[in-house]
Amino acid sequence: FAPITNGAPKATSTALFGGVGIWYSSSTGNTETVADYIASAAGGLDYNDIGDATTEEIEGADALIVGAPTWHTGADEQRSGTSWDEWLYDTLPSLNMDGKKVAVFGVGDQQSYTDNFCDAAGELYDLLSAKGCKIYGLTSTEGYDHQASKAIVEGDKFCGLMCDEDNQYDLSEGRAQSWIAQLKDEGFF
Numbered sequence: 001f002a003p004i005t006n007g008a009p010k011a012t013s014t015a016l017f018g019g020v021g022i023w024y025s026s027s028t029g030n031t032e033t034v035a036d037y038i039a040s041a042a043g044g045l046d047y048n049d050i051g052d053a054t055t056e057e058i059e060g061a062d063a064l065i066v067g068a069p070t071w072h073t074g075a076d077e078q079r080s081g082t083s084w085d086e087w088l089y090d091t092l093p094s095l096n097m098d099g100k101k102v103a104v105f106g107v108g109d110q111q112s113y114t115d116n117f118c119d120a121a122g123e124l125y126d127l128l129s130a131k132g133c134k135i136y137g138l139t140s141t142e143g144y145d146h147q148a149s150k151a152i153v154e155g156d157k158f159c160g161l162m163c164d165e166d167n168q169y170d171l172s173e174g175r176a177q178s179w180i181a182q183l184k185d186e187g188f189f
C-alpha cells in the first residue's frame with residue numbers, strides 16, 4: 001500500500017479488504033454480537049441488516065459475509081424468521097451473484113434445538129450456491145453437541161462458522177477469530 005499523505009483519499013477498512021460487507025439479521029441481538037466479533041477480527045468491517053441492503057451494495061461487493069439466526073424450527077423454507085426470509089425469496093432471485101465470494105455464519109441453540117441446529121445457515125448456503133456464489137470457510141463440527149443440522153454440507157462439515165450464544169457464548173469470539181484467519185488462508189480476502 002502507498003502511504004497515506006495529507007490530502008490523499010483515505011483508505012477505509014472496507015477498501016483495505018477489497019469491498020467485503022457483513023450482512024446479518026437478528027431478533028434478540030445474538031447474531032449482531034457475532035457479526036461484531038467477525039467485523040473486529042477482520043480489522044473493522046461494516047455490518048448491517050440484510051433488510052437494509054441495496055442491490056448496488058450486494059452486487060458491487062467483492063465478497064459477502066452473511067449470517068442468520070434460526071427461529072422457524074424444522075421449516076424447509078424461510079428458516080430464519082428474520083429479514084433473511086424475504087430477501088432470499090423476493091430479492092435474491094433477481095440479483096446477479098455469479099462468482100461472488102460468500103462466507104456464511106449461523107447462530108443457534110444446539111441444546112434446545114438439537115435436531116435443527118443453525119438450519120437457516122444451511123438455507124443461505126443452499127440458495128447462494130444455487131445462484132452461482134463460491135462459498136468459503138467451511139468448518140469442522142467438532143466441539144458442538146447437536147443431533148442434526150441442515151447447516152451440514154459435504155457430508156460432515158458446517159457450511160461456515162456456527163456460533164451458539166445460548167450455550168457456548170464464551171467460545172464465539174475465538175471462533176470468529178479462527179474463522180477469519182481461515183478465510184484469509186483460503187484467499188477470501
Ligand SMILES: Cc1cc2nc3c(=O)[nH]c(=O)nc-3n(C[C@H](O)[C@H](O)[C@H](O)COP(=O)(O)O)c2cc1C
Nearest residue numbers: 026027028029030031069070073108109113117118
Ligand atoms: C421459538 C424459538 C425457536 C428457535 N429455533 C431454533 C432452531 O430451530 N435452531 C437453532 O439452532 N436455534 C433455534 N433457536 C435459538 C435461536 O436461534 C438463538 O437463540 C439465536 O441466538 C437467536 O439469535 P438472534 O438473537 O440473533 O435472533 C430458537 C429460539 C426460539 C426462542
